[in-house]
Amino acid sequence: xxxxxxxxxxxxxxxxxxxxxxxxxFEIEIRDHLFHPEELVIPANxxxxxxVYNRDSTPEEFESYELNREKVIxxxxxxxxxxxxxxxxxxxxxxxFNPKTAQGTVVAQ
Amino acid sequence: xxxxxxxxxxxxxxxxxxxxxxxxxxxxLNMRCRLAWFWWSLPVAIVGAVSYAVGLELVTDSLDGAGxxxxxxxxxxxxxxxxxxxxxxxxxxxxxxxxAVKLTLLMAAAVACAMIREGSEILIYITGFAAVEExxxxxxxxxxxxxxxxxxxxxxxxxxxxxxEASMSKITALVLLGLxxxxxxxxxxxxxxxxxxxxxxxxVWDSEALISEQSIGxxxxxxxxxxxxxxxxxxxxxxGVSLFLMVVTYTFSRRGEVAAGEI
Numbered sequence: 441x442x443x444x445x446x447x448x449x450x451x452x453x454x455x456x457x458x459x460x461x462x463x464x465x466f467e468i469e470i471r472d473h474l475f476h477p478e479e480l481v482i483p484a485n486x487x488x489x490x491x492v493y494n495r496d497s498t499p500e501e502f503e504s505y506e507l508n509r510e511k512v513i514x515x516x517x518x519x520x521x522x523x524x525x526x527x528x529x530x531x532x533x534x535x536x537f538n539p540k541t542a543q544g545t546v547v548a549q
Numbered sequence: 550x551x552x553x554x555x556x557x558x559x560x561x562x563x564x565x566x567x568x569x570x571x572x573x574x575x576x577x578l579n580m581r582c583r584l585a586w587f588w589w590s591l592p593v594a595i596v597g598a599v600s601y602a603v604g605l606e607l608v609t610d611s612l613d614g615a616g617x618x619x620x621x622x623x624x625x626x627x628x629x630x631x632x633x634x635x636x637x638x639x640x641x642x643x644x645x646x647x648x649a650v651k652l653t654l655l656m657a658a659a660v661a662c663a664m665i666r667e668g669s670e671i672l673i674y675i676t677g678f679a680a681v682e683e684x685x686x687x688x689x690x691x692x693x694x695x696x697x698x699x700x701x702x703x704x705x706x707x708x709x710x711x712x713x714e715a716s717m718s719k720i721t722a723l724v725l726l727g728l729x730x731x732x733x734x735x736x737x738x739x740x741x742x743x744x745x746x747x748x749x750x751x752x753v754w755d756s757e758a759l760i761s762e763q764s765i766g767x768x769x770x771x772x773x774x775x776x777x778x779x780x781x782x783x784x785x786x787x788x789g790v791s792l793f794l795m796v797v798t799y800t801f802s803r804r805g806e807v808a809a810g811e812i
Contacts, residue, residue, distance in 0.1 A: 463745075487749065499677040501670070505762040508739050508777060511617060512670060514606050515677065520614035522745040536558060537674055540550055 463489045463522070468544070470494045470513070473535060475544035484528040484548040490521045500542065504533035507546065524548065551684050555691025556698070558674060562667040563699030564772040569628070569663050569729050571703040573656045575710035576635070576722040580644050586653035590660040597661060598668025605673065615744035622737035624662045629791060631659035632730035633798050636723055640802035663733075702769075725773065727795035732775020734791040738784045739777070752779040 466488055469476045473496065482488045494500050497515040504510075507526075513519040523531075526548040535542025570587070577584055601608070601620075609617040634655045638644055644652050671692070678688045710718050741747040757778035761767050770776035777784060 487745070489745075498681070499673050501674075505757070505778065508779065508781075509743055511743065512605065512609075512673060514609070514673070517606055517609065519609060519617075521743055522749070525749065525751070527751070537554070537678070539554055539557075 463487050465489045465491060467491045467493065470496055470500050470535065470542065472496065473498075473500070473538040473541045475533075475535070475542055478544040479547060480544065481547045481549060482524065482526070485525045487522060487524045490523060491518055492521060493518045499537060501536035502533060503536040504531060504546075506531040507533060509533070510536070551678070551687035552691040552694075555674075555678075555688050556695040559671060559692045559695030560699050561695075561768060562671050563696050564702065564768065565729075566660070566663045566667050567699045567703030568706060568725075568772045570660055571707040572710065572722050572725045572729065573635070573660060575707050575718065576639060576726070577653070577656060578711065579715060579719045579722065580639055580649075580652065582644065582649050582653055586657040587660065590657035590664075593657070593661040594664035594668060597665035598672060601665055601669040602672040602676075605669065612744075615746060618740040618744045619746070621666050622740040624666050625733035625737040625740075627662045628659050629730040629734050631655045631662070632726050633795060635659065636726060636795055637798050637802045639719065639723060640799045640806070642806045723799065727792060727799075728774050729772075730795065731788050731791035732771075732773065735775040735777065735780070735784050735788040738781075738787050742781065742783070747783055750781045750783060753782050753785050755779045 464483065464486065466480055466482060468480060468490060470492065480490075492502050492511075492513055494513040494515055494517055499512060499514050501510060501512045502519065502521060507523050509521055509523060511519050511521055523546065526546075528549050529547075531546040531548065533544050533546060574584060574587060577586070605617065607616075608620050612619055635652065638648055638652045638655070641648075675688060675692055679685045710722055713721060738747060742749050755778060760770065760776070760778065762771065762776065762778050767776060767778070775788065780788075
């Protein structure tokens with residue numbers, strides 16, 4: 441391997457390292473009072489950051505008893521919510537303002 | 550469907566504040582203080598709740614997206630601090646003169662802080678959905694019913710506290726105040742974990758199968774004890790510390806009173 445290739449590899453490792461160490465990010469959208477995706481698979485025993493986008497014009501409250509989370513998200517806005525580290529399992533969440541339709545689950549595996 | 554949603558949502562928001570207000574009103578009468586403080590706290594709470602609701606987008610995006618949680622946690626921790634002050638003053642024996650003024654100010658401040666967050670959430674919900682023509686009636690009616698049930702439960706607690714013999718009523722009110730305050734600290738812990746300001750850790754236990762947080766009993770326990778069915782270690786720890794500090798405050802205040810009485 442040439443010295444230039446070595447440097448490139450080192451640079452790539454250097455650039456990748458903080459990304460690996462950083463908290464994984466997952467995104468959820470609220471559209472027409474429904475969560476997309478309705479089932480979100482995340483790694484178990486890892487802290488992750490959820491970014492929830494509310495694409496509706498009405499406000500919504502992201503709520504989960506199992507995850508111990510609640511946050512009001514105004515229409516057209518987004519919210520950051522950290523969850524985990526979670527043991528493997530299924531964790532339901534819902535939109536408190538539209539609890540019959542806005543339902544989803546986080547699957548930690 | 551919107552009707553039932555509205556009833557449940559508003560009831561949940563109202564219940565916590567209603568429990569706190571009932572305890573403080575009963576305690577206030579018990580300490581022979583006038584209830585005027587409650588009427589001052591209402592406009593403060595309303596102005597606070599409206600401002601908070603209007604500025605929520607700004608608040609949410611501040612502090613790198615942690616603003617909403619930090620603001621809510623701060624309000625809840627303030628309620629706890631005011632509750633500690635109230636316990637200190639009440640445990641000391643009779644309150645008269647400047648002590649009575651301090652007590653009523655603390656009560657008004659606690660109620661205002663407790664109502665700002667819940668009030669703003671109610672406002673956001675009602676204004677958000679009442680804007681939709683076909684939902685308007687259901688949202689208004691459901692909200693009124695939910696608020697009515699919440700207030701009724703508050704009146705029930707108030708009457709129960711007033712029906713007790715004076716010294717018993719006072720100690721019960723102080724214990725409830727301590728529990729509500731510690732519950733608020735526990736909830737604020739959860740909010741700070743939500744934005745990664747506090748570490749999460751694993752759940753200490755899971756009592757969801759025993760008492761679901763979504764059941765009526767669970768909601769009542771939440772309103773009084775800050776009940777969580779699967780709390781983390783830090784939540785439990787801070788709940789315990791908060792309760793312990795309340796007991797210490799009460800004990801030291803009592804001891805000071807006894808010492809002063811001996812002179």
